[in-house]
Amino acid sequence: MCGNNMSAPLPAIVPAARKATAAAWMVRSTCRPVMPVSLNMNMAMPSWFDIIGLSPDSQEDEVGIKQAAENVKALIDQEVKNGIPSNRIILGGFSQGGALSLYTALTTQQKLAGVVALSCWLPLRASFPQGPISGVNKEIAVLQCHGDCDPLVPLMFGSLTVEKLKSMINPANITFRTYSGMMHSSCIEEMMDVKQFIDKHLPPVD
Numbered sequence: 001m002c003g004n005n006m007s008a009p010l011p012a013i014v015p016a017a018r019k020a021t022a023a024a025w026m027v028r029s030t031c032r033p034v035m036p037v038s039l040n041m042n043m044a045m046p047s048w049f050d051i052i053g054l055s056p057d058s059q060e061d062e063v064g065i066k067q068a069a070e071n072v073k074a075l076i077d078q079e080v081k082n083g084i085p086s087n088r089i090i091l092g093g094f095s096q097g098g099a100l101s102l103y104t105a106l107t108t109q110q111k112l113a114g115v116v117a118l119s120c121w122l123p124l125r126a127s128f129p130q131g132p133i134s135g136v137n138k139e140i141a142v143l144q145c146h147g148d149c150d151p152l153v154p155l156m157f158g159s160l161t162v163e164k165l166k167s168m169i170n171p172a173n174i175t176f177r178t179y180s181g182m183m184h185s186s187c188i189e190e191m192m193d194v195k196q197f198i199d200k201h202l203p204p205v206d
Contacts, residue, residue, distance in 0.1 A: 049096070049123075054152070056160060065123045069104040076110050088205075090198060092116025092143075095153060095184065099123050102161070105137050106168065114141035114201040116194055119150055119184055121157040125164050133168045141173045143197040145190050147182025 034044050038052045049064030072091070080086050090113045091101040098120030105115045106128065122128075132138060142165060146158035155178065162176045177193050 049100075051096075056157065060124055062124060062127075065100070065103060068100050069107060072100065072104045073108050073110065076108070076112075080110070086110040087113055088202060090114045090116060090202060092118070092194075093120070094118040094186070095120055102142075102165075105140055105142075106133060106135070109136060111136040112140060114143070114197065116197060117142060117144045117161075118186065118190070118194075119146055119153050119158070120144075120161070121153060122161045122164055125161070128164070128168060131167065137169070139170050139173060141175075141197070141201050142169070143175050143177070143193065145177045145179070145193060147179050147185065147187075149181055150184045152184040 037043070037045050038050055049068050050061035052059045052061065076086055076089060076091075079089060089110075091105055092098065092115060093101045095118070098117040099122065101115050102117050102120065103123045105112055106122075144158060144162055144165070146153075146155050148155050158176070158178070162174060165171075165174055175193075175197070177190065179187055179190055182190070
């Protein structure tokens with residue numbers, strides 16, 4: 001999913017071989033809009049929202065995160081209008097994209113099939129209730145993956161996120177995988193786990 005700016009994101013269009021019945025969207029880092037980022041000395045760089053710090057208690061860009069989530073929700077609405085039920089859509093991403101996917105899934109009124117959250121964290125976690133959420137995605141399936149040697153988004157962020165998620169949605173539907181030696185990147189084992197998750201939660205339909 002690509003966007004030229006935060007107010008008008010545009011999906012990459014690939015001709016379909018047949019009518020689509022499901023969608024697995026990865027909020028890709030290469031498609032982020034360019035904006036000044038506080039952590040980068042306010043220099044412009046691709047980013048879904050501003051990053052002010054890298055500690056669990058750092059200030060967050062609430063306005064930017066919420067705007068980015070609204071843009072993703074608008075794209076989900078468009079897919080629904082195109083004939084794909086929202087419960088046949090998996091949202092996912094890596095790092096910022098994974099963070100945005102989690103936040104969107106937990107705040108949208110669109111029932112989704114699942115979330116793939118890779119090497120990321122839950123943004124604005126203090127804004128969520130201490131107990132279970134009451135939204136349509138309280139039973140959503142989540143695959144969360146993290147490398148145990150990630151120097152950019154440490155494993156601690158993933159561990160804090162999964163514990164928060166377990167208090168908000170059905171913990172039986174949450175899978176947390178860690179990968180030995182993996183940094184802020186990916187590996188074959190992780191991609192196989194992602195494939196299995198998508199195959200399970202988006203089975204073919206007649």
